[in-house]
Amino acid sequence: MSEKIKKVDNIFSKDCNCKDILAKTLKKDKDSFIQELIDSGLKGRGGAGFPTGLKWKFAKMAEGDEKFVICNADEGEPGTFKDRVILQEVPQKVLGGMALCGHIIGAKKGFIYLRGEYAWMKQDLQKAIDEMHDAFKTMKLDFFIDIRMGSGAYVCGEETALIESMEGKRGEPRNKPPFPASIGFRGKPTVVNNVETLVYTLMIAHIGAPEFKSLGTADSAGSKVFSISGDTPIPGVYELELGMKLSDFVEEFGDGDTKAVQVGGASGFCVPRRKFNDTVIGFEGIPTGGSMMLFNSHRSMYNVLHNYLDFFVEESCGQCTPCRVGCQQLLKGIEAVKSKERDSSYLNELIKLSETMHTASKCGLGQSVANSFNSIVEEFTEEIMY
Amino acid sequence: MTKMINLKINDIPVTVEEGATILDAAKKANFKVPTLCNHSDLCVAGNCRVCVVEQVGARNLQASCAVPAAEGMEILTSSAKVRRARKNIIELLLSEHRTDCTKCYKNGKCELQDLATEYAVGDNIYIDLVPFNDYSVDLSSPSIMKDDSKCIRCQRCVRTCAEMQQVAAIAVANKGSEQKISTFFDKPMANVVCTNCGQCIIRCPTGALVERNSIDEVFDAIYDPDKHVVVQTAPAVRIALGEDLDFEPGERVTGKLVTSLKLLGFDSVLDTDFTADLTIMEEGTELLTRLKKALVDGDKDVALPMTTSCSPGWIKFIEHKFPQLLSNVSTCKSPQQMFGALAKTYYAQKRNIDPSKIVSVSIMPCTAKKYEANRPEMRDSGYKDVDYVLTTRELARMIKQAGIDFKSLEDNNYDSIMGVSTGAAVIFGATGGVMEAAIRTAYEIVTGKEVPFKNLNITPVRGMEGVKEASVKIEGCVEDWKFLEGVELKVAIAHGLVNANNVLQAVKNGKADYHFIEIMACPGGCLGGGGQPIPTSLEIRNKRTAAIYEEDMNMPFRKSHENPEIKLIYEDFLGEPLGHKSHELLHTHYTEREAY
Numbered sequence: 005m006s007e008k009i010k011k012v013d014n015i016f017s018k019d020c021n022c023k024d025i026l027a028k029t030l031k032k033d034k035d036s037f038i039q040e041l042i043d044s045g046l047k048g049r050g051g052a053g054f055p056t057g058l059k060w061k062f063a064k065m066a067e068g069d070e071k072f073v074i075c076n077a078d079e080g081e082p083g084t085f086k087d088r089v090i091l092q093e094v095p096q097k098v099l100g101g102m103a104l105c106g107h108i109i110g111a112k113k114g115f116i117y118l119r120g121e122y123a124w125m126k127q128d129l130q131k132a133i134d135e136m137h138d139a140f141k142t143m144k145l146d147f148f149i150d151i152r153m154g155s156g157a158y159v160c161g162e163e164t165a166l167i168e169s170m171e172g173k174r175g176e177p178r179n180k181p182p183f184p185a186s187i188g189f190r191g192k193p194t195v196v197n198n199v200e201t202l203v204y205t206l207m208i209a210h211i212g213a214p215e216f217k218s219l220g221t222a223d224s225a226g227s228k229v230f231s232i233s234g235d236t237p238i239p240g241v242y243e244l245e246l247g248m249k250l251s252d253f254v255e256e257f258g259d260g261d262t263k264a265v266q267v268g269g270a271s272g273f274c275v276p277r278r279k280f281n282d283t284v285i286g287f288e289g290i291p292t293g294g295s296m297m298l299f300n301s302h303r304s305m306y307n308v309l310h311n312y313l314d315f316f317v318e319e320s321c322g323q324c325t326p327c328r329v330g331c332q333q334l335l336k337g338i339e340a341v342k343s344k345e346r347d348s349s350y351l352n353e354l355i356k357l358s359e360t361m362h363t364a365s366k367c368g369l370g371q372s373v374a375n376s377f378n379s380i381v382e383e384f385t386e387e388i389m390y
Numbered sequence: 391m392t393k394m395i396n397l398k399i400n401d402i403p404v405t406v407e408e409g410a411t412i413l414d415a416a417k418k419a420n421f422k423v424p425t426l427c428n429h430s431d432l433c434v435a436g437n438c439r440v441c442v443v444e445q446v447g448a449r450n451l452q453a454s455c456a457v458p459a460a461e462g463m464e465i466l467t468s469s470a471k472v473r474r475a476r477k478n479i480i481e482l483l484l485s486e487h488r489t490d491c492t493k494c495y496k497n498g499k500c501e502l503q504d505l506a507t508e509y510a511v512g513d514n515i516y517i518d519l520v521p522f523n524d525y526s527v528d529l530s531s532p533s534i535m536k537d538d539s540k541c542i543r544c545q546r547c548v549r550t551c552a553e554m555q556q557v558a559a560i561a562v563a564n565k566g567s568e569q570k571i572s573t574f575f576d577k578p579m580a581n582v583v584c585t586n587c588g589q590c591i592i593r594c595p596t597g598a599l600v601e602r603n604s605i606d607e608v609f610d611a612i613y614d615p616d617k618h619v620v621v622q623t624a625p626a627v628r629i630a631l632g633e634d635l636d637f638e639p640g641e642r643v644t645g646k647l648v649t650s651l652k653l654l655g656f657d658s659v660l661d662t663d664f665t666a667d668l669t670i671m672e673e674g675t676e677l678l679t680r681l682k683k684a685l686v687d688g689d690k691d692v693a694l695p696m697t698t699s700c701s702p703g704w705i706k707f708i709e710h711k712f713p714q715l716l717s718n719v720s721t722c723k724s725p726q727q728m729f730g731a732l733a734k735t736y737y738a739q740k741r742n743i744d745p746s747k748i749v750s751v752s753i754m755p756c757t758a759k760k761y762e763a764n765r766p767e768m769r770d771s772g773y774k775d776v777d778y779v780l781t782t783r784e785l786a787r788m789i790k791q792a793g794i795d796f797k798s799l800e801d802n803n804y805d806s807i808m809g810v811s812t813g814a815a816v817i818f819g820a821t822g823g824v825m826e827a828a829i830r831t832a833y834e835i836v837t838g839k840e841v842p843f844k845n846l847n848i849t850p851v852r853g854m855e856g857v858k859e860a861s862v863k864i865e866g867c868v869e870d871w872k873f874l875e876g877v878e879l880k881v882a883i884a885h886g887l888v889n890a891n892n893v894l895q896a897v898k899n900g901k902a903d904y905h906f907i908e909i910m911a912c913p914g915g916c917l918g919g920g921g922q923p924i925p926t927s928l929e930i931r932n933k934r935t936a937a938i939y940e941e942d943m944n945m946p947f948r949k950s951h952e953n954p955e956i957k958l959i960y961e962d963f964l965g966e967p968l969g970h971k972s973h974e975l976l977h978t979h980y981t982e983r984e985a986y
């Protein structure tokens with residue numbers, strides 16, 4: 005690994021005992037731990053990047069006779085597979101993070117919303133939960149964790165759709181406000197955190213905010229687990245410091261012929277080679293939930309975009325107009341331009357449409373289709389047209 | 391005290407109560423923001439996105455129907471950003487909607503069409519998506535036509551069916567481009583729990599859900615010189631028809647209704663109110679008989695509470711959802727079907743007309759009546775008792791087609807026989823009306839005295855509360871009914887099937903000690919029926935209700951048993967309530983149906 009890219013061993017490190025960390029943190033003052041989380045600058049690792057400490061604070065302050073912690077393990081973003089590895093490798097840390105959150109906000113029940121396609125790991129995960137439950141008893145911590153299975157809908161990774169799905173309804177995003185921290189699962193205050201985020205909360209309890217913050221940048225503190233795929237000789241899951249330059253990343257992971265990197269999966273941005281140097285991976289540049297897909301010059305960016313749009317056409321929940329119909333129009337639109345049924349100027353109409361989708365869709369799914377659409381169409385116009 | 395919220399709409403300061411939406415605030419500031427999925431009767435969906443507005447400083451536009459107004463908000467309802475998004479959204483909706491507007495049943499009455507007109511979306515930018523989808527028109531139901539190619543997925547129908555009616559016959563299926571409003575296992579509408587109430591129809595903004603219309607068939611019958619076409623009009627038609635013919639909600643048009651039917655060429659213009667009075671005689675006697683069996687004979691098998699049976703949506707609901715309680719339902723046919731059976735027997739005899747030449751048409755505020763008329767058991771006259779059912783809306787369309795200037799019509803009276811009725815009959819159109827009519831008559835039969843309410847207005851059973859309860863203490867009984875002396879008659883009234891469901895659940899669990907329950911499938915009763923003019927809202931239903939009670943107060947007779955034609959039919963034809971002939975023609979049975 006080159007020096008420009010800093011590999012970190014935090015999430016997967018086995019030289020800490022998460023039960024001890026948890027037991028130790030349970031004795032601390034709740035508000036000061038929330039402050040520590042806020043100070044650490046930890047932002048949600050699922051992609052949206054909401055400050056985790058604030059989310060916990062809101063849920064702690066919210067009134068409710070019952071509260072819930074939900075671990076979002078519905079990892080569905082194309083090109084993302086890091087939560088799967090985390091859940092396989094260090095499930096105790098995830099469960100520890102959940103318990104910690106439960107303790108802080110006052111929840112006695114936690115759920116892991118597990119991606120439908122990950123059903124095969126359910127048994128192992130349950131074993132880890134059973135073991136943790138014993139540890140909770142020893143610590144006199146009243147917290148119980150259950151697994152809920154997703155059914156394969158991408159949109160259920162959106163926290164309110166996830167909650168709807170858990171309540172046995174169609175997985176469709178809710179109107180916001182209210183946010184889950186005040187009205188969530190069964191109408192009760194609920195924290196929904198990504199798998200990785202929960203592990204980092206426990207690690208911050210372990211190493212403290214200053215050490216966590218010593219990595220990364222002002223806007224993007226700490227490290228992050230990346231899922232690296234595509235035209236790379238070394239695909240896999242890596243924990244890297246945030247704030248790296250994309251050119252350094254490509255140097256490390258590319259195959260020498262990288263023409264574009266899709267940062268953040270289908271809902272993320274496509275960065276062409278000429279922008280590698282100016283692109284920072286992090287909240288000040290291009291944020292990602294972890295997916296980094298590399299494309300070399302053999303790839304047709306039309307096919308890449310077509311593939312993403314196909315995905316969105318199917319995975320839009322369908323309730324709101326901009327997303328349901330907009331995705332279909334974008335897909336049919338690039339097909340029409342490709343086949344010359346429509347003039348290339350139609351791409352401008354489609355870009356305007358994607359902006360409407362961005363501003364007017366109900367949830368993050370429809371809002372973020374414009375990211376990949378605009379970046380690919382604008383940077384690779386010829387590939388779309390011819 | 392309610393907290394007040396101050397915000398600005400297009401720079402104009404406005405104050406609203408906490409909890410009000412941005413849309414409410416915009417209305418208060420006199421700005422119209424277009425909506426589609428929003429409906430005053432339903433919970434907020436926020437899914438069509440037509441109502442998006444710009445909140446200064448916010449990254450995204452806000453769905454004004456769904457976002458609460460907050461202190462200090464600055465909202466722009468028609469900024470460049472808003473306008474473009476709104477226009478795009480309308481264009482998107484049009485691209486997935488079969489826009490054969492001039493050929494559409496809802497042409498001129500479509501909310502999407504109105505928006506398209508307002509925003510002059512003639513650009514036709516996007517690709518027409520309709521040909522890519524495998525749409526079919528569901529014509530299986532005799533009441534409701536469902537055309538998915540017109541559907542804009544606003545889900546008003548879904549919310550109506552689930553929230554207001556607790557039926558959920560239609561729900562959202564699939565996701566993404568495949569998302570659609572469908573039934574259990576995509577079965578035809580005729581084969582699912584749909585009660586045909588038509589509440590979805592009156593809330594559908596487009597032509598995706600409309601009534602199956604019989605306009606041409608009825609005109610054909612009128613123009614056929616060999617046919618004698620009789621028409622009956624339901625109580626709630628006369629107080630709502632005007633809304634489709636340039637009158638305001640709540641204006642009574644009874645006399646003009648009669649005149650227009652005569653001008654249309656019906657051979658005899660008669661009144662369902664006559665058989666509403668007859669229903670009171672039959673159903674009242676049935677209730678008293680059940681009470682006698684229970685209280686005097688100690689018959690444990692007698693099913694109490696007894697429920698009304700005039701609302702065909704309610705009947706289908708209980709057949710699907712609570713078949714174990716079917717014996718609680720009065721065996722009386724609905725007034726429409728009593729009328730139908732008598733039209734081709736009693737009326738035919740009296741007027742000396744061959745019943746095979748009679749075509750019996752009814753004008754109903756209801757789409758479920760179409761289904762009811764088609765039930766196989768509704769042929770006790772030896773013919774199909776009611777040949778065609780038209781909704782209030784269809785009649786308004788016929789009047790327009792015939793070029794009748796409805797507003798300028800003179801008033802006329804119903805023909806006879808079977809055209810005379812009472813105030814007790816007309817209030818059948820409002821929730822609580824059947825109960826009130828029944829009490830007016832039953833109390834008097836049992837005690838020989840009028841009900842102890844001022845002007846006979848039994849106000850505790852009136853109003854829009856979902857479930858109403860009342861009790862009447864029976865005192866001073868005449869000899870035949872001495873066993874009822876001192877009995878506290880307990881009644882309940884439910885309208886809207888969600889309320890019906892709650893009452894039935896209580897009955898099923900043995901937690902209700904009512905004697906008699908009135909149930910109407912539609913909110914507000916028949917006046918809020920699925921065949922009534924569109925739009926509907928609580929405000930409109932309240933105005934129609936007021937009109938119904940006005941109509942009652944203006945009738946010469948206010949009690950069913952005082953109707954001279956009712957006395958006549960028992961003397962000349964039926965004999966006595968619950969007699970042999972009544973059983974043959976006026977009573978029916980029910981069928982257990984599947985729960986999905």
